[in-house]
Amino acid sequence: MTTPIIAPFPATRLRRLRRTPSIRAMVSEVNLTTDNLIWPIFVTEIAGAEGEIPSMPGVERLTLDGAKRAAERAAQLGIPAICIFPHSDQDLKTETCERAWDPDNIGNLAIRAVKEVAPDLTVMTDIALDPYNANGHDGIVVDGEILNDETVEALVKMALAQADAGADLLGPSDMMDGRIAALRMALESAGHKNVAILSYAAKFASAFYGPFRDAVGASGRLVGDKKTYQVNPANRDEAIRCVARDLAEGADMVMVKPGMPYLDICRAVKDQFGAPTFAYQVSGEYAMLEGAIRNGWLSRDAMFESLLCFRRAGCDGVLTYFAPLVAEALEK
């Protein structure tokens, strides 16, 4: 911690450095650039399911062709990474989740499609069973219990299929114990030693994921809640232990999720570990901001401010549905 030295007024007039845009720019402690953005997209395999997601105005479910166009747009805007979320056929969801590691599931088809048109764009994935699980959970459920070790085995198969499809950055969002070490070891022995892991390390059991569950068609399905594996929003020490554990198991980067109500966690993680730290400005945060902006209750500046504040809180980057809008604005 530095100790600020404040000369008594009027020697110190803090407003001197706020007087003009150029002076303010000179003393801005952090900045938001396109390099700080990861763009999450939804890709559907269901004919007719593409198009706007009502609880996320401005965000669409994409077809494979739509995903390719999004990837080209990201590459052209200089967004470094896109993160693919599958919207899979409801009728093919099972309790055993085997489609999660099908090389031709919609997530893996999307990875290949995106790589075809934008080979240099970093492709991030989500590792959790929920898009393919009949009951909407991230893990395998038997008699109402989310089984940890059986789920980790399934996640390993899922991860290898994603790496085979060409993913650069795997995002385990499942919150099972021991998954990072298992994924890392499996990737190493399968010849994917350069595939990186961005662990959803401090992922909280949050009400802010609602619109996302609409987007991936999990809302009506989820039986119960995710509180037996995601972190209690009250728990900061536990979140720090999660991050420490994931880094010790070999995570290359770590994430805090959700974002805006958890900036204290972002700061603590960055200060404590100095690892590449990301936040996920999740669907509910997007819905709040975009809904208010579209109603004229907030100005578009709120979007930029929300993202800049992640940088101030110590984040290297942010997963945000605003990514293309922000990148377009920053281009000008």
Ligand SMILES: NCc1[nH]cc(CCC(=O)O)c1CC(=O)O
């Ligand atoms: N594996 C699930 C997953 N991966 C990303 C999100 C949420 C993202 C968002 O709300 O934008 C979720 C939802 C959940 O945990 O239920």
